Amino acid sequence: xxxxxxxxxxxxRMQRDLKRALAADPxxxxxxxxxxxAKCIGCHACxxxxxxxxxxxxxxxxxxxxxxxxxxxxxxRRRFVPRPCLHCQNPPCTKVCPVxxxxxxxxxxxxxxxxxxxxxxxxxxxxxxSARTSDFGDWYTRGTPEGQxxxxxxxxxxxxxxxxxxxxxxxxxxxRGKGSPIGNARKCHFCLHRVAVGMLPACVTTCIGRxxxxxDRNDAESLxxxxxxxxxxxxxxxxxGTQPAVYYLA
Amino acid sequence: xxxxxxxxxxxxxxxxxxAGSYGMVDRLWNGLNPVAFGSYVPWGLWVAFYLFFxxxxxxxxxxxxxxxxxxxxxxxxxxPLSAFMVLVCLFCEMLFILxxxxxxxxxxxxxxxxxxxxxxxxxxxxxxxxMGIIYTLKTYFLVRGAIIRKAQGVPGPLAALYRLLSLGRRxxxxxxxxxxxxxxxxxxxxxxxxxxxFYATNGAFFAILINRPIWNSALTPLLFVVAALLxxxxxxxxxxxxxxxxxxxxxxxxxxxxxxxxxxxLSLFLVLEAMQFFVGYQTGRTDIVTSxxxxxxxxxxxxxxIVHLGVGSLIPLLLLVFGxxxxxxxxxxxxxxxxxxxxxxxxxxxxDLAVYKLEGLEYVFRHPRLSTDYVPNxxxxxxxxxxxSAGLLAFLLGTRYxxxxxxxxxxxxxxx
Numbered sequence: 225x226x227x228x229x230x231x232x233x234x235x236x237r238m239q240r241d242l243k244r245a246l247a248a249d250p251x252x253x254x255x256x257x258x259x260x261x262a263k264c265i266g267c268h269a270c271x272x273x274x275x276x277x278x279x280x281x282x283x284x285x286x287x288x289x290x291x292x293x294x295x296x297x298x299x300x301r302r303r304f305v306p307r308p309c310l311h312c313q314n315p316p317c318t319k320v321c322p323v324x325x326x327x328x329x330x331x332x333x334x335x336x337x338x339x340x341x342x343x344x345x346x347x348x349x350x351x352x353x354s355a356r357t358s359d360f361g362d363w364y365t366r367g368t369p370e371g372q373x374x375x376x377x378x379x380x381x382x383x384x385x386x387x388x389x390x391x392x393x394x395x396x397x398x399x400r401g402k403g404s405p406i407g408n409a410r411k412c413h414f415c416l417h418r419v420a421v422g423m424l425p426a427c428v429t430t431c432i433g434r435x436x437x438x439x440d441r442n443d444a445e446s447l448x449x450x451x452x453x454x455x456x457x458x459x460x461x462x463x464x465g466t467q468p469a470v471y472y473l474a
Numbered sequence: 475x476x477x478x479x480x481x482x483x484x485x486x487x488x489x490x491x492x493a494g495s496y497g498m499v500d501r502l503w504n505g506l507n508p509v510a511f512g513s514y515v516p517w518g519l520w521v522a523f524y525l526f527f528x529x530x531x532x533x534x535x536x537x538x539x540x541x542x543x544x545x546x547x548x549x550x551x552x553x554p555l556s557a558f559m560v561l562v563c564l565f566c567e568m569l570f571i572l573x574x575x576x577x578x579x580x581x582x583x584x585x586x587x588x589x590x591x592x593x594x595x596x597x598x599x600x601x602x603x604x605m606g607i608i609y610t611l612k613t614y615f616l617v618r619g620a621i622i623r624k625a626q627g628v629p630g631p632l633a634a635l636y637r638l639l640s641l642g643r644r645x646x647x648x649x650x651x652x653x654x655x656x657x658x659x660x661x662x663x664x665x666x667x668x669x670x671x672f673y674a675t676n677g678a679f680f681a682i683l684i685n686r687p688i689w690n691s692a693l694t695p696l697l698f699v700v701a702a703l704l705x706x707x708x709x710x711x712x713x714x715x716x717x718x719x720x721x722x723x724x725x726x727x728x729x730x731x732x733x734x735x736x737x738x739x740l741s742l743f744l745v746l747e748a749m750q751f752f753v754g755y756q757t758g759r760t761d762i763v764t765s766x767x768x769x770x771x772x773x774x775x776x777x778x779x780i781v782h783l784g785v786g787s788l789i790p791l792l793l794l795v796f797g798x799x800x801x802x803x804x805x806x807x808x809x810x811x812x813x814x815x816x817x818x819x820x821x822x823x824x825x826d827l828a829v830y831k832l833e834g835l836e837y838v839f840r841h842p843r844l845s846t847d848y849v850p851n852x853x854x855x856x857x858x859x860x861x862x863s864a865g866l867l868a869f870l871l872g873t874r875y876x877x878x879x880x881x882x883x884x885x886x887x888x889x890x
Contacts, residue, residue: 283512283843290834307832316684322595323584342584343506343576345516346595352685354831357513358576360506360843407505407576460832464684 256441263435266304270427277426309412310468490863497856512843531563533706542662620877708811715805733804786814
């Protein structure tokens with residue numbers, strides 16, 4: 225086969241998969257993700273997109289990209305491992321929550337109910353992947369010098385941006401500084417608010433290497449299903465029995 | 475009873491409250507923003523202090539069981555004091571944990587609205603409240619007779635307090651005394667399983683976490699119970715020396731019992747701790763060895779070697795072994811053990827958290843909340859000082875103005 229033949233962008237296929245999943249019986253849908261480590265170039269675009277999409281404050285991160293180095297010079301290799309919440313099917317974090325603020329929803333996504341969370345951080349301690357962070361109420365703009373803007377103060381503009389809440393879980397949250405999610409545990413939620421309206425998670429659409437694949441794990445026609453079946457697929461810390469819904473391709 | 479320290483300790487407690495109030499206001503106004511811990515070390519000094527007070531309450535709990543369930547006579551003299559101490563420790567524990575919560579106000583209703591019984595934290599909440607109820611009732615029934623008598627005899631503003639606590643009763647005869655004794659005995663029966671479950675649950679709370687190799691061991695709940703009995707027993711022994719009058723030789727008898735028990739518990743604890751280190755290092759697993767190295771050769775090495783092993787273990791061992799039956803030596807040994815025990819709690823909490831659970835996580839983000847490099851900051855210390863001072867003041871006022879020390883007619887006289 226010629227290597228010049230047109231190849232469909234993975235995003236187009238994932239978009240079709242998503243449309244099909246949203247049309248299917250919601251009880252049968254199980255969201256999943258596959259991350260191809262061979263394609264990840266460590267650009268951190270997914271991390272930045274996630275921060276922007278969910279308006280994450282300082283110290284809160286849902287999808288860092290880990291950098292692993294192996295070997296000694298000159299035989300050195302480096303690889304990048306994006307780490308969202310792995311949405312374990314046997315999650316250690318939900319069992320320890322004393323007020324059922326975090327749980328696995330019908331589609332297998334581990335979510336946090338910000339209006340229930342008491343902020344004990346037991347789930348942070350229980351997560352084997354350090355996939356949860358706590359919102360300690362930090363601000364990017366606090367303590368920074370104010371410059372003069374043309375129409376309004378620079379700080380005012382920046383604070384206005386920071387104070388406006390994200391649309392996490394498809395709900396309307398109070399402005400930042402007026403309650404939850406400050407004080408709560410926070411984590412990746414597969415951008416459920418985007419998925420609900422037919423959009424792929426922010427990290428998927430921004431991945432320039434198309435290393436991140438998202439879809440319904442139960443849909444035999446989906447790309448994510450196909451990739452999970454790959455011989456290269458593995459799960460992080462599989463020995464713990466947490467059964468992550470996020471797979472990696474070696 | 476030695477009241478000569480009362481003014482000094484009261485002043486110390488008030489100064490502590492005043493100094494700590496800056497931290498308290500900061501904490502209440504700004505939430506958890508002023509603290510130094512973050513997302514990779516999510517629990518810090520306050521949880522260590524929670525465990526410290528948990529241990530102290532366990533020792534006092536043990537004495538109340540010995541006194542009111544097993545009815546070992548020599549302990550009757552410190553029974554009410556121990557019951558009251560359980561209450562004060564529970565009060566401090568509650569404050570430390572409440573202030574450690576990100577959304578503290580929800581703790582007051584969310585446990586009732588959406589409890590999850592798969593979580594050991596829910597069970598800790600249930601058992602903690604049961605302990606609080608049991609020990610409030612127990613302390614009350616232990617001192618009720620003395621309070622009613624005082625309400626009739628003491629003039630001045632204290633009389634109003636005693637009348638209030640008497641709940642309208644003016645007489646207290648032998649029949650009522652016997653009824654209260656029976657109530658206390660029944661409460662002691664209930665408190666045995668509740669207390670044991672409470673202390674064991676606190677150990678299991680950590681032991682069930684599969685990703686925390688040092689905690690995730692069947693040894694952890696046992697170590698917790700032994701640690702709790704050791705630190706709490708040491709405190710009770712020290713208070714016995716300070717509070718119990720020795721006119722009839724009762725204090726020295728108690729100190730002999732307690733001194734021997736503390737020596738046994740200290741030896742047992744050190745053996746268990748040594749086993750934990752031996753097994754941990756022998757596994758050779760990077761995360762376990764890194765955690766243990768945090769304790770032994772890390773930045774806080776002195777907390778382990780000097781504070782815990784030197785001042786808190788070796789010197790007390792020498793005092794207990796070579797001090798013989800000298801109550802003063804035993805009291806000093808016990809004082810050193812319980813004061814330094816917060817070091818054990820700190821070294822239990824922090825090292826397992828202070829290891830990155832995934833390779834490369836340390837290089838991803840440079841932010842104080844995303845680092846395992848944790849040192850308690852001024853705010854955490856000030857809040858701790860405030861809570862400890864509040865507990866100390868409650869204890870001092872209770873033992874000074876309520877008939878806590880030897881309230882029982884068969885105990886020694888309530889000395890002034």
